[in-house]
Each structure stands twice: as C-alpha cells, then as structure tokens.
Amino acid sequence: MAHAAQAGFPPASQAIAVAPARSRPVQEADLGNIPWLGRLDEAERARVRADMRVVQVEPGELVCRVGRPVTYWFGVLDGLLKMSNDSAMGMPITFTGVPPGGWFGEGTVLKNEPYRYNIQALRKSVVAGITATTFHWLLDRSIGFNRFVMMQLNERLGQFIAAREIDRLTDPDARVARSLAALFNPVLYPGVGELLRITQQELGYLVGLSRQRVNEALQALQAAQVIRIEYGGLRVLDLERLRRYGVPVA
DNA sequence: GCATTAACACGTA
DNA sequence: TACGTGTTAATGC
Numbered sequence: 001m002a003h004a005a006q007a008g009f010p011p012a013s014q015a016i017a018v019a020p021a022r023s024r025p026v027q028e029a030d031l032g033n034i035p036w037l038g039r040l041d042e043a044e045r046a047r048v049r050a051d052m053r054v055v056q057v058e059p060g061e062l063v064c065r066v067g068r069p070v071t072y073w074f075g076v077l078d079g080l081l082k083m084s085n086d087s088a089m090g091m092p093i094t095f096t097g098v099p100p101g102g103w104f105g106e107g108t109v110l111k112n113e114p115y116r117y118n119i120q121a122l123r124k125s126v127v128a129g130i131t132a133t134t135f136h137w138l139l140d141r142s143i144g145f146n147r148f149v150m151m152q153l154n155e156r157l158g159q160f161i162a163a164r165e166i167d168r169l170t171d172p173d174a175r176v177a178r179s180l181a182a183l184f185n186p187v188l189y190p191g192v193g194e195l196l197r198i199t200q201q202e203l204g205y206l207v208g209l210s211r212q213r214v215n216e217a218l219q220a221l222q223a224a225q226v227i228r229i230e231y232g233g234l235r236v237l238d239l240e241r242l243r244r245y246g247v248p249v250a
Numbered sequence: 251g252c253a254t255t256a257a258c259a260c261g262t263a
Numbered sequence: 264t265a266c267g268t269g270t271t272a273a274t275g276c
Contacts, residue, residue, distance in 0.1 A: 199268090200269095201267080212270085215268070215270090219269090229268085231267070231268075
C-alpha cells in the first residue's frame with residue numbers, strides 16, 4: 001500500500017563529500033541565517049565562527065553520503081537539499097527535503113556513527129558545517145545549544161511521523177500539501193519564511209510525483225486559497241489548512 | 251481512470 | 264539565453 005516514494009533526481013550525481021579545498025570561512029552575511037547562534041555566548045560564538053566552513057554545492061552533488069565517517073554537523077544557508085536513502089539495488093527513498101535554516105546530522109554526530117543518509121543538493125545551495133568536535137564542545141557547555149538540539153530532535157520526530165502518514169495518503173493533492181507543509185515548518189526551517197523557493201520539478205522529486213501532477217496539485221491548493229504559486233517558489237497563505245489538507249472535517 | 255513521459259509555447263530572471 | 268510554468272497528446276498500469 002505504501003508508495004515508498006521513489007523520486008530520484010534528474011542529473012547524474014557525482015559524489016563529493018564537502019571538499020575542504022572548496023570551502024570558505026563563514027562570513028558576516030551568513031550569520032543571520034543560523035538560528036542557533038543567538039543562543040550562544042560570545043566565547044562560544046567566537047569558536048563557532050573560527051570552526052565553521054561554508055561550501056557551495058551544485059545540483060546533484062552529495063553533501064554527505066551513507067557510510068562515510070562523520071565530519072560535520074551541517075546546515076542549509078541557501079538552496080534546497082534532499083535527504084534520501086538509496087537502497088543497494090532499487091529506487092532511492094526520499095525522506096525529506098531540507099530548505100534554508102535546516103540543520104541535520106546531529107544524530108550521527110552524537111553517536112559518532114557513519115552517515116545513514118545521502119544528502120544531495122536539488123539545486124545550487126550553500127551549506128555550512130561545524131566539526132563534530134565543536135558540536136560536542138557546545139553540547140558540553142551551552143545550555144542554549146542543548147535546548148536547540150533537543151527541540152530540533154523533537155520536532156523532527158514529529159516530521160517523520162507525519163511522513164509516515166503522507167506515505168499512506170493516496171490522493172496526490174494531499175501528498176503534495178502535506179509534504180509542502182513540512183517544508184514550511186518554522187521551527188525546523190526558520191530560513192524559509194512565507195516564501196519557499198522551490199520549483200515544481202524539485203517538489204516532484206521530493207514527493208515522488210511528476211512535475212505535471214505536482215502542477216495540478218498546486219493549482220488545486222491555490223484555488224483553495226492555501227498557497228499562492230509564484231515564479232520559482234510557493235507562498236503559504238494558511239499553514240494550518242495546508243497541514244490538514246485532504247483530511248475530512250471530522 | 252489516473253498518473254507518467256514527451257513535447258510545446260510562453261513568460262520571467 | 265536559460266529556466267520555470269502551464270498545457271496537451273500519447274502511453275502504460
């Protein structure tokens with residue numbers, strides 16, 4: 001019954017795992033896009049700024065790859081990533097998209113395990129990372145950082161439970177609506193705001209539908225006054241109704 | 251019937 | 264120009 005959302009990506013992917021040579025130090029302009037910085041004190045911020053690296057990734061590139069050792073805790077400053085798990089021989093399973101403001105990988109950093117997912121850029125994106133060492137250093141001394149991580153883990157648990165529901169939905173319109181709502185999560189993805197920059201093609205890859213069908217679903221959502229379609233993006237008008245779209249009014 | 255791919259015209263960045 | 268959107272036609276399960 002489950003759709004087991006297929007959806008790969010269009011261009012052939014060339015694997016890279018954040019090559020240090022391509023990265024640059026974090027810049028002033030980046031800092032405003034990092035939600036947890038404000039929870040740190042001066043000394044902690046200073047260390048983070050010294051430690052953090054930023055890299056631009058091209059569409060199709062892998063930010064981290066299943067089986068690779070943990071190096072960084074990552075965050076999206078700009079663009080759109082896809083978290084998936086390519087089963088050895090078969091179609092990849094897309095778990096979720098990661099829009100701006102999203103940070104990921106703390107699970108594997110915490111356990112010091114190899115990455116369990118592939119994180120791939122759907123579009124040209126800017127990704128930041130701090131080392132596992134600094135991540136642990138922050139955990140050891142900053143209550144604010146701990147709160148952020150805990151909140152993040154809790155919120156994401158909700159996301160994955162919601163994702164299981166989405167998988168059981170048969171109505172494509174509802175699947176698109178719920179997947180979209182997940183991307184508009186203000187807690188996990190504070191960088192998104194009201195306007196999510198995503199093409200209908202990219203949304204198709206995340207949801208596991210064709211671009212044409214996604215377009216049809218979006219038109220329906222727009223007609224329902226839940227979103228507005230814009231060039232290269234979508235504006236949310238009513239997040240609550242977007243979350244509940246397709247659920248009969250019980 | 252419904253979704254998919256392919257192909258096209260059109261508008262926008 | 265390159266890309267994203269909206270639409271139609273043919274095909275498949």
